[in-house]
Amino acid sequence: xxKPDGKHLNTSYVERANLTMRMSMRRFTRLTNGFNxxxxxxxxxxxxxxxxxxxxxxxxxxxxxxxxxxxxxxDGIQSLADVVNLAYPNAK
Numbered sequence: 079x080x081k082p083d084g085k086h087l088n089t090s091y092v093e094r095a096n097l098t099m100r101m102s103m104r105r106f107t108r109l110t111n112g113f114n115x116x117x118x119x120x121x122x123x124x125x126x127x128x129x130x131x132x133x134x135x136x137x138x139x140x141x142x143x144x145x146x147x148x149x150x151x152x153d154g155i156q157s158l159a160d161v162v163n164l165a166y167p168n169a170k
Contacts, residue, residue, distance in 0.1 A: 103127050129161050 100106040105123060132145045133156045140148035147153050162169070 098131070099124075099127060102131070126161075130158060133161065134158055 103123065105120070133152065135144060136142050136155060137145060137148075144152070144155055147155070
């Protein structure tokens with residue numbers, strides 16, 4: 079958007095994010111039977127990957143913090159069980 083300077087454009091960050099998602103989730107690798115038949119389930123799987131990547135997984139590039147911790151948004155490390163309990167508070 080806007081008028082970006084052409085000499086500063088780089089697709090490396092987007093390509094790295096795509097690679098991370100493809101390598102982290104079997105449904106994005108080729109020749110697999112782990113694909114989603116329903117679009118909604120595909121969206122849920124993507125959402126769970128993004129939440130896990132940003133809130134649960136420690137990254138060595140940001141000194142053992144999560145990306146949300148490095149950005150100052152949330153200063154803890156969630157477990158995946160905590161995330162599921164937030165999404166489904168009455169689930170057992």
